[in-house]
Amino acid sequence: MSPTINTAIDLPCGARLSNRLCKTAMTEGLADPMNRATPELETLYRRWSLGGAGLLITGNVPCDRLHPERPGNVAIDGNGGIEELRAYAKAGTTAGNHLWMQITHAGRQAPKSVNPHPLAPSAVPLDMIGDGFGAPREATEAEILDIIRRFTHAAVVARETGFTGIQVHGAHGYLISQFLSPLANRRTDAWGGSLENRARLALEVVRSIRAQVGSDFPISIKLNSADFQKNGFSNDEAGQVARWLEAAGVDLIELSGGTYEQPVMLGAGKEGEAAQPARESTRRREAYFLEYAALIKPLVKIPVMVTGGFRTLAGMNNALASGATDVIGLARPFCTDPEVANKLLAGSPDRIDAYELSLKLGADAPVEDSPPGTRAQVETFGVLGWFCLQNIFLGRGLEPDTSMSVWEAFNRYGENEAQTVARLIRSTTAA
Numbered sequence: 153m154s155p156t157i158n159t160a161i162d163l164p165c166g167a168r169l170s171n172r173l174c175k176t177a178m179t180e181g182l183a184d185p186m187n188r189a190t191p192e193l194e195t196l197y198r199r200w201s202l203g204g205a206g207l208l209i210t211g212n213v214p215c216d217r218l219h220p221e222r223p224g225n226v227a228i229d230g231n232g233g234i235e236e237l238r239a240y241a242k243a244g245t246t247a248g249n250h251l252w253m254q255i256t257h258a259g260r261q262a263p264k265s266v267n268p269h270p271l272a273p274s275a276v277p278l279d280m281i282g283d284g285f286g287a288p289r290e291a292t293e294a295e296i297l298d299i300i301r302r303f304t305h306a307a308v309v310a311r312e313t314g315f316t317g318i319q320v321h322g323a324h325g326y327l328i329s330q331f332l333s334p335l336a337n338r339r340t341d342a343w344g345g346s347l348e349n350r351a352r353l354a355l356e357v358v359r360s361i362r363a364q365v366g367s368d369f370p371i372s373i374k375l376n377s378a379d380f381q382k383n384g385f386s387n388d389e390a391g392q393v394a395r396w397l398e399a400a401g402v403d404l405i406e407l408s409g410g411t412y413e414q415p416v417m418l419g420a421g422k423e424g425e426a427a428q429p430a431r432e433s434t435r436r437r438e439a440y441f442l443e444y445a446a447l448i449k450p451l452v453k454i455p456v457m458v459t460g461g462f463r464t465l466a467g468m469n470n471a472l473a474s475g476a477t478d479v480i481g482l483a484r485p486f487c488t489d490p491e492v493a494n495k496l497l498a499g500s501p502d503r504i505d506a507y508e509l510s511l512k513l514g515a516d517a518p519v520e521d522s523p524p525g526t527r528a529q530v531e532t533f534g535v536l537g538w539f540c541l542q543n544i545f546l547g548r549g550l551e552p553d554t555s556m557s558v559w560e561a562f563n564r565y566g567e568n569e570a571q572t573v574a575r576l577i578r579s580t581t582a583a
């Protein structure tokens with residue numbers, strides 16, 4: 153019989169997920185100034201734990217505080233906060249679900265306010281409007297080895313503090329994804345050039361973590377099914393990397409797509425750049441990456457999760473029945489309805505929140521489209537801010553505020569000192 157979202161699934165390491173629904177990683181911006189977990193995170197994750205998903209994945213947790221995704225990230229970097237992590241893990245597993253920590257290093261996508269010269273595979277700056285990101289510096293081999301050690305340390309701390317697994321962030325244009333990309337990685341040493349070399353960092357990180365956490369601890373990786381950029385990391389390459397990751401000891405591969413330069417993971421992105429998921433028709437279609445995942449899935453035996461755009465019960469169960477995915481990753485619906493998984497598992501409603509389809513930067517936003525693309529970029533960050541703010545409200549014990557406009561969210565998000573990325577873009581684009 154075909155699996156449905158209600159069917160449990162066993163992972164190669166022996167762990168069992170009680171159902172096929174996962175709340176995927178969403179940055180929370182709720183850490184304290186030392187990047188330690190806070191009571192707000194406990195409240196947020198307790199609510200999500202009681203919400204029914206078999207698997208919760210934390211927002212990204214940098215293994216180097218000089219390379220965060222934003223200043224409000226929880227980080228594991230010799231910054232203390234062990235008891236806070238324990239409390240966070242305990243709250244996030246209240247209902248007996250799995251809670252995996254997503255470990256990351258932002259590389260050149262670290263905000264300039266934190267690091268004006270972040271490490272990256274090569275000194276290739278991001279192609280973005282505004283002044284949010286600094287000029288990256290090519291990492292030395294010693295620095296690459298240090299990054300592997302940092303990822304491993306964070307995974308060990310995750311295990312020790314009660315997280316029930318980890319996920320390596322290898323997608324969305326962060327450091328590991330930069331190494332995979334022939335556009336961002338121009339190295340000529342053992343860490344660049346051929347696919348084998350570009351994938352070396354991902355594989356070494358996974359191998360090193362596996363050696364330290366043991367064989368019974370779930371290790372996942374989030375990987376782009378493609379970057380959807382001309383001459384970027386391709387769908388074929390993702391298939392090969394998935395095979396290598398399986399051999400390196402990964403239990404579950406989450407497939408997404410895109411980068412900051414091409415944010416198709418959120419259904420946005422520039423048209424015409426080898427970017428099918430950015431097309432309006434695809435954006436409106438359920439599950440942005442399912443057809444790309446379907447080409448990767450037969451190449452591996454380990455479970456695969458596809459994330460991005462799932463919004464109907466039928467769409468989710470059909471995707472499971474088709475064999476293109478084993479687990480359904482959902483993010484934004486959890487921001488406006490922490491109970492969404494319980495509702496889906498009970499079979500009603502069939503259609504869940506999809507605010508991203510109607511959220512637009514309105515006429516209230518005094519943002520010139522100069523240079524062209526500025527409004528689209530502000531809209532992407534404004535909508536992201538809208539969802540982030542809902543999670544912040546949930547963490548404060550409040551209810552979501554769906555009446556907020558995108559422009560209001562952009563500004564309120566910018567007010568939070570943790571949301572520097574949005575603030576920097578606003579300062580360079582507002583009229």
Ligand SMILES: Cc1cc2nc3c(=O)[nH]c(=O)nc-3n(C[C@H](O)[C@H](O)[C@H](O)COP(=O)(O)O)c2cc1C
Nearest residue numbers: 176177178179211212459460461482483484539540
């Ligand atoms: C507010 C917000 C924060 C996000 N933060 C992360 C993150 O920290 N790590 C990550 O891998 N993906 C992150 N994502 C992407 C989601 O995990 C997911 O891939 C994306 O939202 C598509 O799924 P959805 O259509 O169900 O929302 C974030 C998305 C949103 C909306």
